[in-house]
Amino acid sequence: MFHERDIPVQVAIGNYDLGICGSDWIEELMVKYPSSALMKVGLLGYGQSALYVAVSPDEGISTVETVRQRSGVVRIASEYPNLAEQFAINLRLRRFGVFPLWGAAEAYPPESADLALVCGTEEGLADCGLAPIAKVLTVSACLVANRNSWEAKDMKDVVASIYDKAAAQEAEPEITRVSGRRPRKSKLFPPGADGDIIRLALPDGHQQSPTFDLLSKAGIGLDDYPSPTGNRRPATDLAGVAIKVIRPQDMPLQVASGNFDLAVTGRDWLREHLCQFPTSPVKELLDLRSGRVRIVAVVSNDMPVADASDLIKFSAGRTAPLRVASEYINIADKYARDNHLGSYRVVPTWGATEAFLPEDADLLIENTETGGTIARHNLKIIDTLFESTACLIGSSRRVANAVKRGKINAIIQALQTGVKLN
């Protein structure tokens, strides 16, 4: 069992002969790597949705033509960076930047991106305050195979049984165009003209409760965070501060790009960003001391390796490249380089990385709180790369605006108090 997004990669590299996942993730891989060994066997007819390019309708963009005519860099936020790039190229956009995201793309327009390429339905988009301007792909569940296995093995029976099971699933109706549905008006950040506003990013997911507690102790009141309805723009009693809720993984890049002034994320994700972009203008402003994990190198208990130096010897003695699986692809890549692992491949994963050992990877770079999950999977830790806690990050450049600088310092001080009380 994998995260859906991992399946096309796993089938393409030959770890699996067959896989089932949404056609969105298949196209995302195939558009970038057309000659990979991934082949589509057929659609399974359930799980239909679509990929849309969506905008915030209040921003004067209502058609692809208006996007094309914009001057300056068009910012596109998406979990599908390859499809987003293909869209921009086919549209012949002169300048564009793609923000590859872990999630919550729908929260980006209009302040943090001009366009979002998102999977969903038109109703769902309207609920997020977005309007689609182009449909890029109809998404449904798809059976994929590794081309080499497909040619070498007879998989007829397996495929037939998958189709039988799929037919038993109730087919969802094809999404039709909903006419006249007005996107919900969401409370946007105040217009860009207000240069004094502080834009703060808070994490979604399981980091929400500890973050809420810390902010409460710091005397910062929040309304609708965590939000039961999925509102990503909670209100706060801090004057002159606008908050958006996004994935912690995406925050360092967003701060570096100037979309946010402050963000609450993990040091692991800051480090991951800085491994990819060493001169990026983002730094840790305050250690929030919660959510402590270790980032560790992990191998199977059966592997005769006790530490990093053993790993070098082990890797030198093999002909096949060492497969390093990680959510932190840039940290993992740097670890492999720094340790001279020779011939290696980094396999990106989107969660549940423990499941990759020993069949689908040789080494993991993983986070762990107690080491319990690792031990339960018959794995062992051979190296600790660093410790990570939640932290407040911001720009490493001097903030020119004195009002903003003052507000940022006040928030840091409030959080310092919160950390002491925590």
Place this chain on the structure above:
Amino acid sequence: MKTQRCKGTRDLSPGEMAVFRLIEGAFRDACLNWGYKEVRTPTLEYLHLFTSVGTLTPGMLGRVYSFLDWDGWSGERVVLRPDGTIPVARLYIDSMEKEKLAKLFYVANTFIFEATGEKTRERWQCGAELLGVSSPSADVELVMLALEVLQRLQIDGVKLKVSHAGLIRALLARLGLSSEEQARVFDRILDGDGKELAELGLDRTELETLSALLGLKGKASTFVKGLKALFDPDLAGLQPGIDDLVSVAGLLEALGADYQIDLASVRDFEYYTGAIFQIFRGKDKIGGGGRYDALIPLMGGKDTPASGVALYLDRLMGLVKPEALIEPETPGILVRAKPEAAKEGFNLVARLHEAGYRAEFNLGAQSGADFGWTLDVQSQAPKFILTDRAEKKFEAQTVNEVLKLLAR
């Protein structure tokens, strides 16, 4: 042992490098004689130079090597140069725009992904760009320059295919296609997907006229006759393109070039606005070029007419017969020195180089049989003993005496 070379790349062995340099040399000499100046642009460029309408087609852009640089957090990508002309246009805009006429040439590698294994992913081209002049003579000069290089390299049987981007666009407009449809059809033609035109949803008459047009071939007079027949004989809107094409073709004909007008013979590059040339030998396309008057203003420069031509070095390498062109090397001199005379040995090698000889210091791995002379250096008299191929020995006490003996 398994090869460790990257897929789609090639090594150039010493023998191949000799041919490479020979072609490069012939190209450089011809360019310098025509008054062109050499430039070199970086391998890395910003992707956005190549993405807008009028630069590269989506088909080409889907195969470029682009990535985020180490400081690419804004999401803007850089690319390994996929084309030679656009970087030179960028260089011209950045630092040479004051020059009314710029005649530039380069020998550069370009990078395009290729899955079939028929071509390499890194390709070398010899390119010349003529910026600032808009006339059929400028286009013809570039063709003549390319043909001169091929002649120097003794590559014969060269044929030209001539097309005209402006005329194709005017023809698509005449067919009543919307500007978006025109762009899509043009992209398809450029990407070589002529057969897939049927998928574009054109009606039957449009498709038939289009394929008849793309099938029109021949010398200038035949071609114009064919056009008139198709459009019976109202050529409104087409006349400027036809006039330009006919004057370029007429001049080529007068100069004795073997050419054929073939409208469909355009590929890959969207930036062409006027005459387009492709140079063939047999079925192999060995070069091409054309006029691109809109590119420089599109990239943010002043309104500057321009045209260019490129020869594909990798293709030429297979056609050149080096034995006919490379002068046989004069046999060199092997200098053998005992350890205690190493200093004198190295000094002698340096003096021989100054005098214009090819001389190698003996590292114990060379064979005297590969050299015209073997020269032993000793710390005691006689200091130098020369042995020729016939094993005849000569003695010398000074370097000057050695040089005299060698000169005999």
